[in-house]
Amino acid sequence: MKSRQASKRLKNGLFLVFFSVVSLAYLMPIGIVVINSFKRKAYINKYPFSLPTGRDFVGLENYRAGVEAIGFFEAFGWSLFITVGSVSLILLCTSMCAWYISRVKNRWTRAFYYLCVFSMVVPFQMVMYTLSKTADSLGLGNPLGITVVYLGFGAGLAVFLFAGFMRSVPLEIEEAAMIDGCSPPQTFFLIVLPILKPTMVSVGILETMWIWNDYLLPTLVLDQKKYKTIPMAIQYLKGGYGSIDWGLMMAMLVLAILPVILFYVACQKYIIKGVAAGAVKG
Amino acid sequence: GRSESSSDSAAGQGKVYYLNFKPEQKDQWEALAKEYTRQTGVKVNVVTAASGGYESTLKAEIAKSDPPTLFQVNGPVGLSTWKDYCYDLSDSEVYRQLKSEEFALEEDGQVLAVAYAIETYGLIYNKDILRRYCQLEGAVISDASQIQNFETLKAVAEDMQSRREELGIEGAFASSGMDSSSDWRFKTHLANIPLYYEYRDEGITSAAAVKGTYLENFRNIWDLYLNNSTVEPSLISSKTGDDAASEFALGEACFYQNGTWAYEQISGYEVADEDIGMLPIYIGVEGEEDQGLVTGSENYWCVNKKAAPQDIQATLDFLEWVITSDEGRQSLAQEMGFVTPFKTFGEEYTPDNPLVKAAEEYVQEGKTSIGWYFTTMPSDQWKNDLGAAMLEYAQGTGDWDKVKTAFVEGWASEYQARQ
Amino acid sequence: MASIRFDHVVKTYDNGVTVIPDLNLEIQDQEFVVLVGPSGCGKSTTLRMIAGLEEVSGGGLYIGEQKVNDLPPKNRNIAMVFQSYALYPHMSVYRNMAFALRLKKLPKEEIDRRVREVAAQLELEPYLKRKPRQLSGGQRQRVALGRAMVRDPQVFLLDEPLSNLDAKLRTEMRAQISTLHKRLSATFVYVTHDQTEAMTMGDRIVVMKDGRIQQVDTPQALYDRPKNRFVAGFIGSPQMNFWQTEVLRGPEGWRLRGAGLEFGVPGWQLEGYEGKNVTLGIRPEDIHAEEVMIKAHPDALVRGKVSLAERMGSEIYAYFASGSQKLIARAPARTGIRGGDEVVMALDLNKLHLFDADTGERIPRQG
Amino acid sequence: MASIRFDHVVKTYDNGVTVIPDLNLEIQDQEFVVLVGPSGCGKSTTLRMIAGLEEVSGGGLYIGEQKVNDLPPKNRNIAMVFQSYALYPHMSVYRNMAFALRLKKLPKEEIDRRVREVAAQLELEPYLKRKPRQLSGGQRQRVALGRAMVRDPQVFLLDEPLSNLDAKLRTEMRAQISTLHKRLSATFVYVTHDQTEAMTMGDRIVVMKDGRIQQVDTPQALYDRPKNRFVAGFIGSPQMNFWQTEVLRGPEGWRLRGAGLEFGVPGWQLEGYEGKNVTLGIRPEDIHAEEVMIKAHPDALVRGKVSLAERMGSEIYAYFASGSQKLIARAPARTGIRGGDEVVMALDLNKLHLFDADTGERIPRQG
Amino acid sequence: MKKTLKRWFPLFGLPTLAAFTVGFLVPFVVGLALSFCRFTTVSDARFVGLANYKSILGDGDFLHALWFTALFTLVSVVLINLLAFAVALPLTKGLRGTNLFRTVFFMPNLIGGIVLGYIWQLIFNGVLAMFGRTLTYSPVYGFWGLVILMCWQQVGYMMIIYIAGLQSIPGELYEAARIDGANPRQILFRITLPLSMPAITICTFLTLTNSFKLFDQNLALTAGQPSNKTQMLALNIYDTFYSRAGWEGVGQAKAVVFFVLVAGLALIQLYITRRREVQQ
Numbered sequence A: 001m002k003s004r005q006a007s008k009r010l011k012n013g014l015f016l017v018f019f020s021v022v023s024l025a026y027l028m029p030i031g032i033v034v035i036n037s038f039k040r041k042a043y044i045n046k047y048p049f050s051l052p053t054g055r056d057f058v059g060l061e062n063y064r065a066g067v068e069a070i071g072f073f074e075a076f077g078w079s080l081f082i083t084v085g086s087v088s089l090i091l092l093c094t095s096m097c098a099w100y101i102s103r104v105k106n107r108w109t110r111a112f113y114y115l116c117v118f119s120m121v122v123p124f125q126m127v128m129y130t131l132s133k134t135a136d137s138l139g140l141g142n143p144l145g146i147t148v149v150y151l152g153f154g155a156g157l158a159v160f161l162f163a164g165f166m167r168s169v170p171l172e173i174e175e176a177a178m179i180d181g182c183s184p185p186q187t188f189f190l191i192v193l194p195i196l197k198p199t200m201v202s203v204g205i206l207e208t209m210w211i212w213n214d215y216l217l218p219t220l221v222l223d224q225k226k227y228k229t230i231p232m233a234i235q236y237l238k239g240g241y242g243s244i245d246w247g248l249m250m251a252m253l254v255l256a257i258l259p260v261i262l263f264y265v266a267c268q269k270y271i272i273k274g275v276a277a278g279a280v281k282g
Numbered sequence B: 001g002r003s004e005s006s007s008d009s010a011a012g013q014g015k016v017y018y019l020n021f022k023p024e025q026k027d028q029w030e031a032l033a034k035e036y037t038r039q040t041g042v043k044v045n046v047v048t049a050a051s052g053g054y055e056s057t058l059k060a061e062i063a064k065s066d067p068p069t070l071f072q073v074n075g076p077v078g079l080s081t082w083k084d085y086c087y088d089l090s091d092s093e094v095y096r097q098l099k100s101e102e103f104a105l106e107e108d109g110q111v112l113a114v115a116y117a118i119e120t121y122g123l124i125y126n127k128d129i130l131r132r133y134c135q136l137e138g139a140v141i142s143d144a145s146q147i148q149n150f151e152t153l154k155a156v157a158e159d160m161q162s163r164r165e166e167l168g169i170e171g172a173f174a175s176s177g178m179d180s181s182s183d184w185r186f187k188t189h190l191a192n193i194p195l196y197y198e199y200r201d202e203g204i205t206s207a208a209a210v211k212g213t214y215l216e217n218f219r220n221i222w223d224l225y226l227n228n229s230t231v232e233p234s235l236i237s238s239k240t241g242d243d244a245a246s247e248f249a250l251g252e253a254c255f256y257q258n259g260t261w262a263y264e265q266i267s268g269y270e271v272a273d274e275d276i277g278m279l280p281i282y283i284g285v286e287g288e289e290d291q292g293l294v295t296g297s298e299n300y301w302c303v304n305k306k307a308a309p310q311d312i313q314a315t316l317d318f319l320e321w322v323i324t325s326d327e328g329r330q331s332l333a334q335e336m337g338f339v340t341p342f343k344t345f346g347e348e349y350t351p352d353n354p355l356v357k358a359a360e361e362y363v364q365e366g367k368t369s370i371g372w373y374f375t376t377m378p379s380d381q382w383k384n385d386l387g388a389a390m391l392e393y394a395q396g397t398g399d400w401d402k403v404k405t406a407f408v409e410g411w412a413s414e415y416q417a418r419q
Numbered sequence C, D: 001m002a003s004i005r006f007d008h009v010v011k012t013y014d015n016g017v018t019v020i021p022d023l024n025l026e027i028q029d030q031e032f033v034v035l036v037g038p039s040g041c042g043k044s045t046t047l048r049m050i051a052g053l054e055e056v057s058g059g060g061l062y063i064g065e066q067k068v069n070d071l072p073p074k075n076r077n078i079a080m081v082f083q084s085y086a087l088y089p090h091m092s093v094y095r096n097m098a099f100a101l102r103l104k105k106l107p108k109e110e111i112d113r114r115v116r117e118v119a120a121q122l123e124l125e126p127y128l129k130r131k132p133r134q135l136s137g138g139q140r141q142r143v144a145l146g147r148a149m150v151r152d153p154q155v156f157l158l159d160e161p162l163s164n165l166d167a168k169l170r171t172e173m174r175a176q177i178s179t180l181h182k183r184l185s186a187t188f189v190y191v192t193h194d195q196t197e198a199m200t201m202g203d204r205i206v207v208m209k210d211g212r213i214q215q216v217d218t219p220q221a222l223y224d225r226p227k228n229r230f231v232a233g234f235i236g237s238p239q240m241n242f243w244q245t246e247v248l249r250g251p252e253g254w255r256l257r258g259a260g261l262e263f264g265v266p267g268w269q270l271e272g273y274e275g276k277n278v279t280l281g282i283r284p285e286d287i288h289a290e291e292v293m294i295k296a297h298p299d300a301l302v303r304g305k306v307s308l309a310e311r312m313g314s315e316i317y318a319y320f321a322s323g324s325q326k327l328i329a330r331a332p333a334r335t336g337i338r339g340g341d342e343v344v345m346a347l348d349l350n351k352l353h354l355f356d357a358d359t360g361e362r363i364p365r366q367g
Numbered sequence E: 001m002k003k004t005l006k007r008w009f010p011l012f013g014l015p016t017l018a019a020f021t022v023g024f025l026v027p028f029v030v031g032l033a034l035s036f037c038r039f040t041t042v043s044d045a046r047f048v049g050l051a052n053y054k055s056i057l058g059d060g061d062f063l064h065a066l067w068f069t070a071l072f073t074l075v076s077v078v079l080i081n082l083l084a085f086a087v088a089l090p091l092t093k094g095l096r097g098t099n100l101f102r103t104v105f106f107m108p109n110l111i112g113g114i115v116l117g118y119i120w121q122l123i124f125n126g127v128l129a130m131f132g133r134t135l136t137y138s139p140v141y142g143f144w145g146l147v148i149l150m151c152w153q154q155v156g157y158m159m160i161i162y163i164a165g166l167q168s169i170p171g172e173l174y175e176a177a178r179i180d181g182a183n184p185r186q187i188l189f190r191i192t193l194p195l196s197m198p199a200i201t202i203c204t205f206l207t208l209t210n211s212f213k214l215f216d217q218n219l220a221l222t223a224g225q226p227s228n229k230t231q232m233l234a235l236n237i238y239d240t241f242y243s244r245a246g247w248e249g250v251g252q253a254k255a256v257v258f259f260v261l262v263a264g265l266a267l268i269q270l271y272i273t274r275r276r277e278v279q280q
């Protein structure tokens, strides 16, 4: 017993050490962003890797100035609204849709599935103007409307992911629910959804990241006269002649990724192991 | 007139939607718009496209139901894309107030675009370093004013480069950053000079094909930049305009090719404002002693022809207000730092930008300004190809013939592709 | 009214295999029907069609007067115990059992009362908070059973609900289910492989083979008068002994000869079989080893050496061969038969079964 | 050498529940041991520890001479049939069965031969190409069994391998497994709830309860001399009848009184129990209803009305009450007992079991 | 079940379908139509037939971009998936620090492609400067730079999907395999991998299309330098849109060609991997 535990501990130790090293290397680029967010801009280009010391250290000045320059908090509000709204809508609608097309198999659902796949393949350049035109003529150029655009544009990936994972849910469990008197919506919400939770969380994370960081789509679709998201706002730190205020940029980047990291960490614990275990024989 | 539109009923009242090109001036435009609205009740929206995203934003926005009424093009080539959307400004106040018709873009007798900002570029230099150089033993010159042609510039630069330790600098020229976000300094601005001389020889202002008469001179100045710089030529692709700006700002280089707009970036560091000067870019052409700086505009206003009539009117009114009212002039000149081509801007509206002052001095000295002919370059593709060839030449992976090919043959084929 | 009627029902799976070619069956309201048959004969499929989980490929399925081919499961008011349990992995035992009731929006106390009552019956109380994956096989099966038992449906479907329980618990559960049946006034369809369950629980037993019904009858009738050789062999454990015999006409009536034996079968009418073979069947408990029984049935005695004597506690299953014919007899433990013993046993000729050698159909005894 | 030894083995699950507090057991090389016990008593856990699937929380587990607490499963040379099957969903039946052999890199023909042989034994040939989800419950279980049977391990673990099969198939399978045991010379550990399997297949039976071993003995010994009341009640179906009796000293020896009966028990030494209660146990088959048997055992007669007569084909289970004491008797079908009958039955006093009323321990019969 | 569910299309399918139509289908079809037009904006298109497509044929850069992209896709799809799976495996074993490491590997995704491109450009150039070179010195550097950047960014993303896939495999199957005598490697190849097929399908598909469509990173890291030798298809299309007046239609046509290519590839890939999946 001891030897097994010992070897296990050794293995764990090795794992820890190895992954810690890799992690540090992995984080380096992000570290650079953080470090430089405390530097004065002229020094960032010259000495990107040095720690902010002495004359190039400006403390939180970049953060303060950046927040002011781009109207960070307003942009943050819209970003939050759009991201939360769109991701919720996507998760809800596409998981339902994916369930539908993987349980009702016919020509139409299969066709729709492949359309979803296609939508991921299409280069954005091909649809960007037509998308902005369509959204505009339907009056979707506001934060509420853009959630619908995101749903439509993000449906491909989400449906694809959900449909893929739907296969590992044993059918018998859903049948049991039907017998217990569940209507399809109840079966879905009370049984399928909880079992798919890890997938939900994963898809949620991926979509959140996409929407939170997305620049082009909101630029094209949103009514810029009224609304700005963080990525749109951050763009103003780039000057007309290709010069970029890296100090403010880095600071704003740090602020922009913080919420997503927090969100991710919070979601981690829902990615639990083997939810369907013990449910069926076979 | 303004009084009419402001007295219109709310329903018939037009509104202005300005799609601004320059992120640097975003705040000033918004403030100005607010002020105008406060005064007249006419709604003015200002949206600023992100850097590098103007064309795509404009393409998307102008197709929407509520399109920009005021947008901008960067010159004749840009205009050709948008000419179908340009309202004829012949009768407008902005056109009438131009100091010279030269500052408007016309086609088929229609005035389609009006420049609103005049900018100047050349070789920005650090007077302090140059002064220190002149005091050195055996300096090639004794005063900055002696640099009047390419030979002198070359001699000075090479001497400075070899004595950079003594001067406490890292190179005569700031790095010629060819990063794709900043290579316009060379592939367009520098290439403008040989182009200018060729046009001058031919007596034209645009061309379907070029000969590349002055390409050797172009090579000389490019070599000079590369060989007497803070970095190895092989590393320039990793350098940006910002790098160069900070090298200059931190006093590490003496010369830095850029324009009046660079003032923001370089002021406030190691170089004092009064030490910032600007020289013409000499490339070794006969009689270049009389050459001045490169002055022109890349910023032209266009009014959207397809907007609602009352919106067009409101936009014209707004523009008039901008160039005639105190608030407008103050903002344009002092806050945005533009030199404008309008008669309404007198002496008092000169920005306090040492580079602008330097530019004015040259004009007053009677030197010939060089125009911004790069706005006639056939396409961005041409510029990109030229830039790529220049870079390859610089880092030693390509030869000068490629630059020639890109310049001469590329011009013809791109010009053709445009049609 | 929850009678169930299969009217020429056909079921073909997606892979093209027709597992139920033509099913006709009528189950009365409130009847308790047991479905038995070899593994893979289509019992679960039949149940799943009643539940609405499998589409009927042809024919009509009626619950009460209503044709339900297209009725979704939840509208059929059915409870079902799945052969593979199909527990909700993300819910505790309690929530698994309460689920159907919560859907019906019963009051909380009512749900709690019912769940706890059933949990107590199933001896599941200590596990109410656990998730299915933390349970033993038998516990899982009881949860599956409990989930159905809390409900109040018009049809109750059970697919081998007790297969993973021990004998004692199984006896108790059997009683529970019978009680439930009485209380609920629902129609029960019960699939089992356990002879005891089949014999004791059902009003009628349906014997299936390859998707076809072989016989539908009360348990005792099935046991005493199996309709064909398959049913005779399938019901009863150990299996009935079979052998081929030739039909002879003797002076006192019909005689049978085979496997070294010859005896008269006075009560039978074998007209038409003379000189042909018929299959003779006799159950192991009708082969007697005890002196007193041998005396009572002296007509057909078999002799042989016991090759294996399985001691089952109260009984011994004696495997022996009379000539080339292998036989099993079921003798009380007190006979003390052991492997290797030479034995003489008597066939109880009153308990003979005869089957047509070709069709396997039962030959009825007359008079 | 594949003897298996549990030396003070403890098993505690992650949720902190100790399901095996202290297990000591020695299984001989090539022995066939059957594990029985109520649902949830720790049988599967025990098997899984032998397999190496569950870590041993304390004590030592030995296979042969080797302590295997830390040996990974694949080095233990074990075959196992899982209670929940655990078939590979992505492999056909054939590939499921061939999997272990392919891992051992046996030649293709050898694998094919073995798989087909076992498939034939299990009547799985028509399904070799199917995926598990296209099989019926019993077919899946047979695949699980087949997957183990193709192998040639030193220890064979079977967790209720026949629970979903019908009686006939089960009888055949039982024989197959016995044959396999003889051929393989491996050690078999077999978990079952089926009394027939337990009684017929094992060299020894281990009876567990709440993770503790109650008795380890040969089947017949277990049946005849259960060590305590739990074992007595657990083995045998229907269950043994129990009631409390008072021990009296009569002139001819010890007497028992309880539930309206009083009789002498000459063969027993009940010194020390005088005036106290002991639990009396008698199996249903030792309560006789037939005239001839009543005559043979006239000492203790019970009378009562039959509340339920379960007809089991060859037998009838008669539930009746003698006074307040409920009893089950197992009578031959020929007695024709029916519910509602008034019956007189005789207890076979030679077959009595007595247990200490407090500890439940068996009181041995002497002389 | 199928029948019961079918009627619920308005609830389950319709919202997504409607949004999909607005957000994708309509723009896509109009976009398709635009590829046959000459236009500046969507509203002023003029039909020109196949002219745009003809212009593509003579475009050498486009062909080079095609090969470059194909090669890049091949290398990065293989590398990203191998690495992501290799990272996901130990991170589903419940070891200590798992959550932390998952977060770390995921973090690169939190920063948009353009900025990442710039940061990596700094790093690469910093390293290459020691050898007197830069990233755009030769297309080879650019190529591997892109590969490294993509791996760095995408591994965490794919890891998430692989983790979700790995966790849906019932634990009993591992047990059965261990009993059957499989060593860890065999378990990996015969149980884990086949049963992770849904995740593998998804990930190869995503990496395939992501690599093929790569734009931001390409733009920021090399912008096609030197001489468009590291220009990928999306960037080529983008350049076509903006680098010449009046070439919007050609860009659109290129996008269509590009779409047809990727769709074909993706379908083949889907067909191959989907066949290996099973419903449990």
Ligand SMILES: Nc1ncnc2c1ncn2[C@@H]1O[C@H](COP(=O)(O)OP(=O)(O)OP(=O)(O)O)[C@@H](O)[C@H]1O
Pocket (backbone or CB within 6 Å): C127, C133, C134, C135, C136, C137, C138, C139, C164, D013, D014, D015, D017, D019, D037, D038, D039, D040, D041, D042, D043, D044, D045, D046, D083
């Ligand atoms: N993963 C687990 N976590 C916690 N408790 C468990 C777990 N697995 C089993 N148990 C508990 O351990 C006890 C023994 O389980 P085990 O599976 O060994 O029972 P068993 O004897 O095989 O029963 P059955 O005959 O019902 O299969 C049960 O009470 C069960 O609830």
Ligand SMILES: Nc1ncnc2c1ncn2[C@@H]1O[C@H](COP(=O)(O)OP(=O)(O)OP(=O)(O)O)[C@@H](O)[C@H]1O
Pocket (backbone or CB within 6 Å): C013, C014, C015, C017, C019, C037, C038, C039, C040, C041, C042, C043, C044, C045, C046, C083, D127, D133, D134, D135, D136, D137, D138, D139, D164
């Ligand atoms: N999804 C399916 N696809 C194809 N064939 C199937 C499917 N499900 C079951 N079958 C086949 O249909 C037949 C009947 O299956 P069913 O499950 O009804 O049998 P069963 O009588 O319940 O057997 P058991 O007693 O073994 O559970 C079997 O031969 C089985 O292989």
Ligand SMILES: [Mg+2]
Pocket (backbone or CB within 6 Å): C043, C044, C045, C083, C159, D136, D137, D138
């Ligand atoms: Mg079944």
Ligand SMILES: [Mg+2]
Pocket (backbone or CB within 6 Å): C136, C137, C138, D043, D044, D045, D083, D159
């Ligand atoms: Mg178990």
